[in-house]
Amino acid sequence: MSMKALVTGGAGFVGSHIVDRLIDTHEVVVIDNLSAGLLENFEHHKDDERFTFIKGDITIDADLERALEGVDIVFHFAAQPDVKLSVEKPLFDFETNVIGSMKLLNLMRLKDIQRMVFASSGGVVYGDAEIMPTPEEISPRPISNYGAAKAAFEMYLSSFSELYGIDSVSLRFGNILGPRLTHGVVYDFYMKLKQNPKRLEVLGNGLQEKTYLDISDAVNAVLILSDAALKGFNPVNVSSEETIQVRRIAEILVEGLGLDDVHIDYTGERRGWAGDVIKTSLSVERLKSHGWKPQFGIEQSIRKMIDWLIERFGAIP
Numbered sequence: 001m002s003m004k005a006l007v008t009g010g011a012g013f014v015g016s017h018i019v020d021r022l023i024d025t026h027e028v029v030v031i032d033n034l035s036a037g038l039l040e041n042f043e044h045h046k047d048d049e050r051f052t053f054i055k056g057d058i059t060i061d062a063d064l065e066r067a068l069e070g071v072d073i074v075f076h077f078a079a080q081p082d083v084k085l086s087v088e089k090p091l092f093d094f095e096t097n098v099i100g101s102m103k104l105l106n107l108m109r110l111k112d113i114q115r116m117v118f119a120s121s122g123g124v125v126y127g128d129a130e131i132m133p134t135p136e137e138i139s140p141r142p143i144s145n146y147g148a149a150k151a152a153f154e155m156y157l158s159s160f161s162e163l164y165g166i167d168s169v170s171l172r173f174g175n176i177l178g179p180r181l182t183h184g185v186v187y188d189f190y191m192k193l194k195q196n197p198k199r200l201e202v203l204g205n206g207l208q209e210k211t212y213l214d215i216s217d218a219v220n221a222v223l224i225l226s227d228a229a230l231k232g233f234n235p236v237n238v239s240s241e242e243t244i245q246v247r248r249i250a251e252i253l254v255e256g257l258g259l260d261d262v263h264i265d266y267t268g269e270r271r272g273w274a275g276d277v278i279k280t281s282l283s284v285e286r287l288k289s290h291g292w293k294p295q296f297g298i299e300q301s302i303r304k305m306i307d308w309l310i311e312r313f314g315a316i317p
């Protein structure tokens with residue numbers, strides 16, 4: 001009999017791509033409250049008897065009880081994923097990202113489900129790290145509430161591994177790019193240019209420098225790490241080894257969309273918004289030691305994302 005996997009947030013961007021791959025080898029249950037996720041992201045599985053969708057919320061015990069029925073492994077991807085919103089509404093962020101996650105983890109304990117793969121964020125848990133590329137050994141020092149919530153839940157993954165034998169991988173993702181992504185810088189720039197193809201406002205001075213990874217490379221990493229069945233609590237950076245400045249992303253967008261005479265306006269601050277980390281560069285030695293190798297570079301991933309945006313939302317103008 002195949003293993004049964006629960007994917008929380010499986011109607012969202014990353015979660016739905018995980019479902020696409022897991023369904024080959026697992027029975028898959030998705031729980032998602034559809035606050036951001038879309039039914040169209042898994043429509044192609046709806047007639048598959050190995051697939052079940054539960055419209056439910058990870059902060060509601062009864063929904064989690066249903067979702068965890070007979071499950072062997074949990075891929076926890078449901079979250080409030082917006083740094084800005086976490087700054088404006090810290091308790092809402094806490095409710096979903098810490099309390100919801102804790103309810104899930106505690107029910108796993110009560111049901112004796114012993115494996116979790118958690119979507120954390122290497123872009124936020126380290127804050128303004130002094131060592132770059134940042135290795136997993138560095139103490140988390142988040143500068144946003146979203147980052148604090150991810151780091152807080154990781155600490156419980158650590159204690160639950162020791163106290164109750166729940167093994168976990170905490171995927172400290174850089175930014176991920178690909179089809180179905182409807183937030184983040186590339187999507188936001190595209191939407192702004194769709195509204196006004198002559199002007200692009202960039203939050204900050206454009207010198208913020210981050211790391212981006214193609215969704216196919218990210219999903220390969222997730223599967224390699226879950227197949228490794230690591231014992232204990234295992235934080236692992238999942239990212240590209242390259243970085244790119246926001247300025248360059250804006251240029252690639254303008255060029256990739258075939259636009260000219262676009263006036264790029266920088267709002268000028270070092271951080272794009274409160275809680276924005278100025279530079280993220282992650283060491284991926286730990287991930288590579290498991291045999292992972294990315295296939296796409298950052299610029300290539302951005303261009304692939306632009307192709308999808310045009311296919312999904314139309315060319316500009």
Ligand SMILES: NC(=O)c1ccc[n+]([C@@H]2O[C@H](COP(=O)([O-])OP(=O)(O)OC[C@H]3O[C@@H](n4cnc5c(N)ncnc54)[C@H](O)[C@@H]3O)[C@@H](O)[C@H]2O)c1
Nearest residue numbers: 009012013014033035036037057058078079119173175176
């Ligand atoms: N996309 C990235 O670049 C990135 C980077 C670092 C970490 N992450 C993490 O990866 C995970 C997935 O991110 P994503 O980009 O796919 O985001 P997403 O918004 O596309 O997916 C999150 C999903 O969770 C669902 N959800 C939200 N609150 C819920 C609740 N209370 N109960 C049930 N479902 C709920 C949403 O409807 C959505 O489908 C998140 O944990 C995010 O923090 C993403």
